[in-house]
Amino acid sequence: MAEIAKLFGIHRNTVRRWLKEGLEAIDHRRPVLIHGSALKAYLTKRRAQRRQTCRPGEFYCFRCRAPRATWGAMADVSFRSATVARLSALCACCETPMHRTIRRADLPALAALVDLRTVASERMNERSDPSANRAFEEV
Ligand SMILES: [Zn+2]
Numbered sequence: 001m002a003e004i005a006k007l008f009g010i011h012r013n014t015v016r017r018w019l020k021e022g023l024e025a026i027d028h029r030r031p032v033l034i035h036g037s038a039l040k041a042y043l044t045k046r047r048a049q050r051r052q053t054c055r056p057g058e059f060y061c062f063r064c065r066a067p068r069a070t071w072g073a074m075a076d077v078s079f080r081s082a083t084v085a086r087l088s089a090l091c092a093c094c095e096t097p098m099h100r101t102i103r104r105a106d107l108p109a110l111a112a113l114v115d116l117r118t119v120a121s122e123r124m125n126e127r128s129d130p131s132a133n134r135a136f137e138e139v
Helices: 002-008 012-020 036-050 104-111 119-128 131-138
Strands: 059-061 066-068 074-079 084-090 097-103 115-118
Touching: 002 012, 059 097, 074 104, 074 119, 084 104, 097 104, 104 115
Parallel strands: 074 115
Antiparallel strands: 059 066, 074 084, 084 097
8 A cells, every 4th residue: 555655656545545445455454455457457447437528519627627618608719730720718617728629620510519719810800900009099
């Protein structure tokens, strides 16, 4: 148990919790010994159970630690290559920026769920819009 805690840089109580949650010890004697293959199998199974897939239109929010809808059902799109698009949006729950990379071929399906704006055209609008300067003139 102490070796596992040291190996992963975690507290011994975490390993004790894993034992309660299904990690198998070799026997019930002290010190508690765990076979490496049992540990590997436990952690692999645990990771698979925790995996959360985003439904269409959802992004994974690292702050919420969950798939989330985008704020205002909006996302910005920038094109990385002929086949790949990068999406940026805010989490509908905590407004943390979220990012997702998808195939450009999947954009039409996503556009049905999320209001997509291309970042390049937005920048052009900002440059041609004189209202940004007006705020300074009025002061
Ligand atoms: Zn969030």
